[in-house]
Amino acid sequence: MTPEDLIRDHAQAVLSVCLAYARNLHDAEELAQDVLMKAITKLPTVRDPGSIRRWLLQIARRTSLDHLRRRRPIDPLPPEPAAAEPVPAWQFEGLHAALARLPDVYREAIVLYYLDGRDCAGTATALGISEVTVRQRLARGRLMLHDLLKEANP
Amino acid sequence: MTHGKDCEGMREAIMTFVVGEAEEALADDVRRHLEACPACRLLHDSLANEERMLRAAFDTVAAETASIRNRLVNRWTNRTSDAHQSVQGASREDDDATITQDPTPPTVRLVPDVPTELTDSVSREGRSIEQPPSRWHARRFVAMLRSKSVRWSVAAAVAAAVVLLAVEFRPGKTGRDAGIAFADVIQHVRQARTAAYRTVWKQAGMPDTVTRETVNMSGKFSRTEVLGLDVQPADGGSPVETVTSISIYNGGRVLSLDPRTKKAELIDYVSDGLPHQLGPSATLADLLDLNPANAVPLGVQVINGSRLVGFRVTRDYDKFNKRTVVVWVDPETRLPVSVEETTKIRQPDDATIAALSAKKESQNGILKLSPDEVDEVMARWPEVTTVRILTNIVFDVPLDESMFSLDPPPGYTLSITKVPG
Known part of the structure; x- marks a missing residue:
């Protein structure tokens, strides 16, 4: 699976999870981009379509929660x-x-x-x-x- | 009109029915109940009406996310193809007038520092797959993935690595956690501002990669030097360690230097005009972003004359992809002095994928497999183990700003890639 394939096939799901935690689509896009870069960095050879999405969404969840935790003290969510x-x-x-x-x-x-x-x-x-x-x-x-x-x- | 006692139990079934996910038997039960219960018919109608609007609202968002997805794909594609604005055949000094480069790049708008080089997808056998290789890609892949460290004495670092390995593989535990909580260690790590360390990457079938890295813990800048042992002294002594490539990440820009060819390449990730806020991954801070609740004390060991306290933290991505991090901590400073990360990943098998592709239904190129099928397939794949050993870690080292300068040294030829907006 190439990085392009990974983004094309899974970006929508990654965005969905990010959107579940982010305040708006813009934040979700930022988070999704970070998630996809992390994924490509950490597992460039994975081509298993069955498990890659699950793994990606775990990264998405972790990244989104980290993001949420970082901004919570000054910018609470949910509004x-x-x-x-x-x-x-x-x-x-x-x-x-x-x-x-x-x-x-x-x-x-x-x-x-x-x-x-x-x-x-x-x-x-x-x-x-x-x-x-x-x-x-x-x-x-x-x-x-x-x-x-x-x-x-x- | 009120719900009867039985109706409370039907709410979830009615909801499942409205969403369209009720199996036939459940759908029949719901239909029968709705015929007999006006209150639940009202609930059903209300939920069904709401469901139509909900789906329409999500459809609108889905159109937005599809557009974002396309943007992400295009951004990626552009990074690796037509965005390349190469400035050829001139030294950096000659090109000052024609290259637009902010001498003080912003440090608050960051993108992960290792995207483009990974398009090579270097396989575990060291060959390049899927994308045409380029010198820059391969070099940056090694530079950024294979981690980093500072200028430490070769002998001391190798000795420390050997001792660490010996401790890890023949652990003769002599104590418990010596009263140190791993949460306390993580707390100290989070307070550190800089770090320097040396890393050895090990993977079966590939030569070890040794790097030294100096990082800002917030991920704003880092310097990675990939080391080689390929210079044989004339007197027949031990090979001399040399720097084979350097990568400097600073505020969303990456400068890659090849000391042998005197070529410099600058990738500008902040040129797309987006407000990037997240720092690069794969830093020491990222490696040590561990959940203290999962830490198992390994007791006290004397390593290289120092009394250190060990912890093991295991984090499973899923059933087959596992990561274990062993951290040895100086009880005085409560900071790690060495870290060993072992990652076990199931390596996909082309033949299995091809056989499944022929049999299974796929959607947008993705095979539709049940979790059990995934487990069954993955269980057959070989496990690949990668070990990353960080030694001689020193936190809060004073850093010389020039180490992170994005200006290539004199005599280098510079090319610049800007990520388009």
Whole structure:
């Protein structure tokens, strides 16, 4: 697998995981770029399509969490929802604010599922968990999201 | 209208059904329940409506991420092809007027320092695969991957490496952790500003690579010198160690020097105009970014006359890719003096990939394998072990700024590559 292949085939999934932790798409892009560079640096010969995504997403998760930890003291995340003027849920900002309040495992499963193929088997392989667990996280996380969206936009 | 007691248990099933991931038996149960339960029908309709909007919102984001993905691919492709603006046939002194180069590069906008050279994807047999090789690529690959260190006495460094190996492979533990917590060590490492060390890279089928490196722990700048033992003195004595290549990373730019050909190449990663904030990977700080909770005390050893305290930290990327880091710490300073990293990776096997590709469904060139299938395939691949031994680590060494200058020494021919925006 060439570096170009790695980026072409997995950047979307890496971006999805980064977006699950980042404040916005711009930050997610920065993180994804760093993740892909790290991956290419550390494992230039891997061509196993079955495990490389899982490995990449582990790097993505670690990098995103490190990034989050570094900026947390001065720039907390998730952002506090604006009380006076709630952002419409169906603009991504509103959806993202609700997603940010989900526990990590649910947020990750949801973002990866909806942004990268909408396929439980693929999400399971990428996260290194079973399809049953993906379905469970998807349903539970999605119900939590439903409650949060209703709360933000009654 | 309220949900009955049974309905609480149906919420998750209804959600799975709405997402479209319910298996047939579960879908039948949900349909039957919805026919009989108006409250759950309301919940279903609300969730289904929400699902349509959610998917539309994610579709919008997916279009954005697809565009970002294309941008990342293009950025990569440009780095390795038409971005190369070579300034040929003139020395650096002659070219001052024509090369635009900020003499004081910014240090806050960083990109990882080792992308372009890795397009060579040098295989474990040392041959280049997938991309056409170039002198610069191969040299930079070795320079940046094979780690780094400072100017230490050859004899002392080799002796330390030998002792470290002996300790690692014949451990006669004489004590426990001597009262030092590994978290304390990591805390001290995080406070260090600079470090210097020597590294030996070992991998089966490849010659060892020896480097010395001087780094800023925040990753803002580093200097790597790849060492060779290829100069035989006229009097027949031991080969003399020479510097075969130098890589200087400084604030998002990398200067690569070849002392033999007097060629210098500068890669400017900050020229794409993006606000890069993350430092380079593969620094000592990155290597020592370990979770103290996973540290196992190895006790006290006397190594090279010094009493050191050892820890082993294992980190598994997944079932088959494992990394173990052994750290020997000076109990006085609570800082590591040597580190040995062992990485075990399953090496993919071309024949297995080809056979699977013929059988399995693939999507965008990616085989769709279940986790069990992945495990089964990977278990058959040979394990490749790489060992990186860092010795003579000294933290907070005073650094001479000139060591990290991006101006090539006199007499070098310079070429510049800018990463396009």
